[in-house]
Amino acid sequence: WKMPTNKSVSKAPITQFVNCRILRDHKLQREDLWVREGRILDPEKLFFDEEGYADQRVDCEGLIIAPGFIDVQINGGYGIDFSQATSNVRGGVALVAKKILEHGVTSFLPTLVTSPPNIYHKVLSEVKVHSGGVEGAGVLGKEAVRKDVDTSSYVRLVLISGHDIQYCIPYNCCHLEGPFISLEKKGAHPEQYLRSFQSGGMLDLIETYGTLDNVAMVTLAPELPNSEKVVRELAQRGITVSLGHSVANLSQAEEAVQNGASFITHLFNAMLPFHHRDPGIVGLLTSDQVPQDRTVFYGMIADGIHTNSAALRIAHRAHPTGLVLVTDAITAMGLPPGRHTLGQQVIEIQGLHAYVAGTKTLSGSIATMDMCVRHFKQASGCSVEQALEAASLHPAQLLGITRCKGTLDYGADADLVLLDDAINVRATYIAGQEVWRK
Amino acid sequence: MKLIILNDYDQVGEWAAKYIRNKIINFNPGPDRFFILGLPTGGTPLGCYKKLIEFYKKGEISFKYVKTFNMDEYVGIPRNHPESYHSFMWNNLFKHIDIKSENTHILDGNAANLVEECDSFEEKIKAAGGIDLFVGGIGPDGHIAFNEPGSSLLSRTRVKTLAQDTILANARFFDGDLSKVPTMALTVGVATVMDAREVMILITGVHKAFALYKAIEEGVNHMWTVSAFQQHPQTVFVCDEDATLELRVKTVKYFRGMMHVHNKLVDPLPPK
Numbered sequence: 001w002k003m004p005t006n007k008s009v010s011k012a013p014i015t016q017f018v019n020c021r022i023l024r025d026h027k028l029q030r031e032d033l034w035v036r037e038g039r040i041l042d043p044e045k046l047f048f049d050e051e052g053y054a055d056q057r058v059d060c061e062g063l064i065i066a067p068g069f070i071d072v073q074i075n076g077g078y079g080i081d082f083s084q085a086t087s088n089v090r091g092g093v094a095l096v097a098k099k100i101l102e103h104g105v106t107s108f109l110p111t112l113v114t115s116p117p118n119i120y121h122k123v124l125s126e127v128k129v130h131s132g133g134v135e136g137a138g139v140l141g142k143e144a145v146r147k148d149v150d151t152s153s154y155v156r157l158v159l160i161s162g163h164d165i166q167y168c169i170p171y172n173c174c175h176l177e178g179p180f181i182s183l184e185k186k187g188a189h190p191e192q193y194l195r196s197f198q199s200g201g202m203l204d205l206i207e208t209y210g211t212l213d214n215v216a217m218v219t220l221a222p223e224l225p226n227s228e229k230v231v232r233e234l235a236q237r238g239i240t241v242s243l244g245h246s247v248a249n250l251s252q253a254e255e256a257v258q259n260g261a262s263f264i265t266h267l268f269n270a271m272l273p274f275h276h277r278d279p280g281i282v283g284l285l286t287s288d289q290v291p292q293d294r295t296v297f298y299g300m301i302a303d304g305i306h307t308n309s310a311a312l313r314i315a316h317r318a319h320p321t322g323l324v325l326v327t328d329a330i331t332a333m334g335l336p337p338g339r340h341t342l343g344q345q346v347i348e349i350q351g352l353h354a355y356v357a358g359t360k361t362l363s364g365s366i367a368t369m370d371m372c373v374r375h376f377k378q379a380s381g382c383s384v385e386q387a388l389e390a391a392s393l394h395p396a397q398l399l400g401i402t403r404c405k406g407t408l409d410y411g412a413d414a415d416l417v418l419l420d421d422a423i424n425v426r427a428t429y430i431a432g433q434e435v436w437r438k
Numbered sequence: 439m440k441l442i443i444l445n446d447y448d449q450v451g452e453w454a455a456k457y458i459r460n461k462i463i464n465f466n467p468g469p470d471r472f473f474i475l476g477l478p479t480g481g482t483p484l485g486c487y488k489k490l491i492e493f494y495k496k497g498e499i500s501f502k503y504v505k506t507f508n509m510d511e512y513v514g515i516p517r518n519h520p521e522s523y524h525s526f527m528w529n530n531l532f533k534h535i536d537i538k539s540e541n542t543h544i545l546d547g548n549a550a551n552l553v554e555e556c557d558s559f560e561e562k563i564k565a566a567g568g569i570d571l572f573v574g575g576i577g578p579d580g581h582i583a584f585n586e587p588g589s590s591l592l593s594r595t596r597v598k599t600l601a602q603d604t605i606l607a608n609a610r611f612f613d614g615d616l617s618k619v620p621t622m623a624l625t626v627g628v629a630t631v632m633d634a635r636e637v638m639i640l641i642t643g644v645h646k647a648f649a650l651y652k653a654i655e656e657g658v659n660h661m662w663t664v665s666a667f668q669q670h671p672q673t674v675f676v677c678d679e680d681a682t683l684e685l686r687v688k689t690v691k692y693f694r695g696m697m698h699v700h701n702k703l704v705d706p707l708p709p710k
Contacts, residue, residue: 032533044518044528051539 012037014046015432016054020418023066023388024408033065035414038431042410060418063426066388067406068106068137068415069369070395072217073175073265073299073326075111077333081341082110082174085122093127097136099334101436103368104391104417104425107138107405109216111328114178114189121210127174138415138430175217177265179208180230181245182221185270188356188363189245190345197226202233215239216399219265221246222256235260240399242299243281245270253281254289257296263398264298266328267315268307269362285319297398299326300390302376303367305353309379316380324398325372325391330354330364374423387423439654439673441693442700443682447642450678451485454573454640456704457674458490459499461571461636463707467503472541474563475506476572476631478583479526482640483575491534501537505566507559509574509583509631511545512620513552513597521611522547545595545624556595556624563630572634576641579603580649580662584625587661593627628666637670641677650677651684 017033024031034041034054046052076082078099080092093110100108110127112120179195186194197204209215217240220227234241243256244265249272253261264271264281272280284296300323302312316323327333330347332340337349339357347363348355354363367375369391377387396406404413414432419425428436444450458475467473477483493499511523518525524544532542543562549555563569574582581587584598600608605619612618631637641650653664654675667673682690 042518043533044525047528047532047539048517048524 010036013055014041014052015056015058016043017058017060017065017416020060020063020065022408023064023385023392026385026389028064028385033408033416035432038414038433040408040410040412040414045410064384064388064419064421065408066104066417066419067392067396067408067412068417068428068430069104069325069373069391070399070406071100071105071108071327071329071369071391072263072324072395072398073111073177074100074108074329075113075364076331077329077335079331079335079340081331082123082127083112083115083119084341085119089123089126094136097138100137100369101428101430102425103370104373104419104428105137105369106415106417106428106430109173109175111175111177114181114186114193116193117208117210120176120208124174124209124211124214127214136435173214173216175219175242176209176215177219177242178245180204180218180220180224180227181270182223182247184247185221185245187245187270188345188347188361196224197230201226201230205230205234212237212239217242217263219244221248222261223248223252228255228259231256231259231261235262238400243271243284246281247272248281249278250280250283250287253284254287257284257287257290257294262294262297263324264296266301266306266326267298268311269301282315285315285322295322295397297322297324297394299324299328300376301326301328301365301367302372302379303327303352303365304375304379305367306362306365312376312379313381316382320382320386322394323376323390324394325369325376326395327367327369327372328365329368330366333366333368335366370419370423370425377423384421384423388419439667439675440696440700441654441689442674442676443690443694443697444676444678446678447485450640450642450676451483451487452489453704454483454486454638454676455489455493457638457676458486458571458573459493460704460707462499462504465570469503472503472505472566474566474568474570475504476569476574476626476634477506477508477527477531478574478640479508479510479523480575482642483573484530486573486640487531491531494535501535504537505541506537506543507563507566507569507626508542508544510623510625511547513547513622513624515547515620517546517548521608547620547624552597552624556597559595559624559626560630563633569634571636571638572631573638573640574631576639576646576649576653576664578645578649580652580664582628582631582639582664582666584623585628585663587663589628589660589663591632591658591660591663591666592629594630595624595626598623598625628663632666632670636672636674637667638674638676639664639667641675641681643678644680644683646677646681647684650675650681655685655689 015035021028022031022033034043077096080096086092178189179193181194183194195208218234219242222243223246231241240263241261242263242265243253243261274282290296302325332349332354339346339348346357348357354366356363373387373391376390393406396402416429417425418427426438427434442453444453462473465473508523508527515522545559546555579587586601599622608619609616652662658665658668
């Protein structure tokens with residue numbers, strides 16, 4: 001017997017996910033999840049205001065529903081390298097977007113490593129913000145950070161199924177890791193394309209990147225002269241500034257944070273090691289110079305290789321609410337062992353490790369986001385809720401998009417990942433539609 | 439009256455839920471014949487609601503042809519406030535069962551005209567054909583719904599100012615901030631509940647014992663408004679051992695002796 005629907009606000013069909021545990025208010029709760037028009041619906045409001053009911057029920061068979069994972073550092077995968085200006089940049093992004101649905105990732109920032117200006121110019125003009133759907137995970141925009149944004153002007157986008165769905169204002173999308181980084185800590189980045197702020201700062205950026213329109217995040221080394229102006233200007237434009245590939249000491253890092261930097265790129269990797277008289281960038285986790293109303297987030301590659309478990313635990317215990325899981329996945333993620341290209345260099349896969357060919361320098365990881373969540377939980381001993389939030393809520397907080405992403409709050413986009421208790425992905429949904437099932 | 443004495447809170451909830459279940463099944467409601475139920479909020483009925491939800495999930499009962507009228511609601515707090523009685527009913531009963539929203543009625547504490555809201559609530563009860571079974575609780579001061587001591591025994595649905603004791607007791611639900619606690623509420627009157635064809639009062643805990651004594655062993659008195667039900671032809675009081683602590687031994691022995699008869703009222707009914 002199905003209840004007749006009688007909704008006064010909207011005729012759109014309502015889906016009720018039953019027999020599930022949802023991640024809400026930092027806890028897994030036995031609650032049903034309601035979705036209408038691609039967004040999470042308040043069932044109490046539906047009941048009292050509209051006297052409405054569900055049109056269809058999805059039996060989750062006891063699974064966990066978490067907000068879809070958000071990967072803010074992913075360089076490519078499945079043979080695609082975002083830092084290569086191929087003839088089909090959009091096709092490449094779309095392919096990765098589709099494949100990572102299997103890992104529970106519903107939104108991501110395509111990341112470009114240090115590259116020559118022509119690469120940036122080509123790629124940035126092609127990679128546009130795109131809302132997720134059956135075709136793949138959404139390339140993330142960044143909601144305007146200013147509080148006075150007029151919400152009535154949200155862009156209406158159409159999914160391939162034909163439903164009109166409203167999303168957050170998206171206007172940026174990539175994470176540019178370099179080239180304004182430290183020579184000493186270049187890691188796998190090609191030395192010949194590193195740059196400094198020799199023309200004063202923003203001019204160098206525009207010259208190198210061509211445009212900042214499709215940029216959500218920039219990783220730079222704050223010790224480079226003239227960086228202060230750049231950090232301030234980028235932050236003011238709503239672009240997340242991340243510190244990484246740097247030999248900055250703690251004061252330089254703190255100054256950058258005060259100027260607007262809010263993220264640390266893959267903590268511990270490509271920065272000075274913690275020293276008890278100058279903790280360097282790592283010291284930001286417990287710095288007392290961070291403005292009261294702000295949080296410094298830090299990316300963690302929890303693949304069991306880039307960071308020793310004990311170091312992971314130290315960071316997590318020092319600053320649990322700032323931990324953001326990233327894959328830093330490279331072209332070879334999803335591919336068999338062998339040699340592959342990354343940016344302007346060649347890398348080599350050996351088992352779960354990826355090295356700069358001919359060296360023992362780690363080149364990036366090939367772990368998937370769900371692997372990282374599982375490994376993080378196991379290594380840190382944290383709760384399921386904390387592990388899931390590190391891949392969803394925290395990146396959304398970092399990017400300032402928690403109104404739409406990273407939570408299962410009423411009104412948020414219904415980007416969901418269904419998982420079993422061992423945190424294996426069983427199904428992925430974007431805007432309330434199933435886009436992948438195991 | 440029937441005084442049902444059980445061992446503890448859980449047994450009270452279960453007995454009451456079974457009683458309601460059997461009443462609804464025996465009534466045999468249908469699209470032209472709704473069962474009208476009056477409902478309370480608070481800690482006392484929670485156990486009963488949990489059991490009703492269990493019975494619904496087992497398929498023993500359906501609320502498809504049941505209409506409900508709640509006793510009261512705070513004035514001036516948002517409907518979706520976690521402490522509003524709308525939220526209470528949604529979270530503790532409605533969202534777990536198959537009741538239709540249009541068949542539930544809770545006073546609107548944010549209505550533009552509160553007096554009109556109360557009058558129209560009375561009209562809605564009348565239009566539904568009157569209440570078949572009104573379930574309620576009892577306050578430590580012997581009140582039914584928000585009919586505090588001194589409320590007329592002939593009162594109807596109206597706006598009431600809450601007693602200082604009540605406000606202090608409620609502060610814990612509003613972050614301990616007295617300024618956030620509602621000071622007024624809309625409530626059904628004593629006579630509104632008396633109009634029901636049957637009344638069931640749930641009483642658990644030693645802090646309610648004195649009120650129960652005043653309600654059933656002393657006279658009808660507007661200072662203990664639950665005492666009004668001594669003059670209702672069909673009242674059931676369901677209580678636990680602790681709530682009987684102020685009663686005469688003779689009263690308790692008499693009604694305990696009747697339990698084997700009264701328990702037949704909650705036996706599972708034969709399938710149709």
